[in-house]
Amino acid sequence: MTEELRAYGAGIVTEPPRRTVIVSSMASDSHTWNLVYLELLVGELGFDVVNLGACVPDELLESECLSRRPAMLVLSSVNGHGHQDGLRVIRRLRALPELRGLPVVIGGKLGVGGALTAEETAQLLLAGFDAVFDDQQGAGAFRRFAATLPAGVTQVEA
Numbered sequence: 217m218t219e220e221l222r223a224y225g226a227g228i229v230t231e232p233p234r235r236t237v238i239v240s241s242m243a244s245d246s247h248t249w250n251l252v253y254l255e256l257l258v259g260e261l262g263f264d265v266v267n268l269g270a271c272v273p274d275e276l277l278e279s280e281c282l283s284r285r286p287a288m289l290v291l292s293s294v295n296g297h298g299h300q301d302g303l304r305v306i307r308r309l310r311a312l313p314e315l316r317g318l319p320v321v322i323g324g325k326l327g328v329g330g331a332l333t334a335e336e337t338a339q340l341l342l343a344g345f346d347a348v349f350d351d352q353q354g355a356g357a358f359r360r361f362a363a364t365l366p367a368g369v370t371q372v373e374a
């Protein structure tokens with residue numbers, strides 16, 4: 217149900233349409249449990265989730281973002297190539313005027329040598345990511361970022 221108004225005691229509970237978040241891996245990465253975890257986490261935050269799965273070609277990421285116009289794109293990578301894949305993908309997405317304002321974040325185990333250096337993180341941010349969540353950070357920082365987006369959570373009006 218996308219929109220619902222129902223009498224509830226003296227007040228009215230309004231459920232605005234839930235916004236969609238795309239969760240995805242990138243072309244080189246075949247790991248999947250990271251995506252299942254993110255799907256559950258983002259769902260808990262009040263969004264509808266479209267999980268594109270593993271080894272997603274850049275073309276598909278682009279077309280899904282253009283057609284669905286999500287509230288956010290969450291990229292995950294754990295195979296160590298996330299820094300490389302992420303730079304390529306974000307440059308492609310940000311080259312499209314329609315996707316310049318789309319919140320896009322990346323997280324996981326992004327480099328082959330443990331945590332990314334400050335310089336590598338800065339490269340990702342400069343290329344267009346709104347946030348980078350290295351494995352060490354945990355879910356707290358991501359939750360706080362997601363809370364800044366307009367979500368589809370239930371609002372109670374008197």
Ligand code: B12
Nearest residue numbers: 245246247248249250292294295296323324325328349358
């Ligand atoms: C299972 C597994 C596989 C399976 C995957 C099966 C499947 N269907 O998923 C198989 C055997 C296919 C595999 C293959 C490979 N793997 Co593997 N794999 C693992 C393993 C053992 C568990 C991963 C897992 O499922 N974890 C459970 C999920 C829930 O957690 P997670 O992935 O760690 O993600 C967490 C965080 O990273 C974070 N997170 C992830 N993404 C994001 C995004 C955001 C926005 C946020 C906020 C957080 C976040 O949240 C998650 C929960 O805490 C890990 C080692 C380990 N113990 O973690 C290695 C590991 C991920 N694999 C590794 C490697 C190197 C490979 C291979 C390259 C090996 C090879 N030489 O072929 C290939 C890569 C294949 C490819 N093309 O990507 C390395 C990566 C090292 C690195 N990053 O530097 C690891 C860490 C093993 C190691 N210690 O070396 N692998």
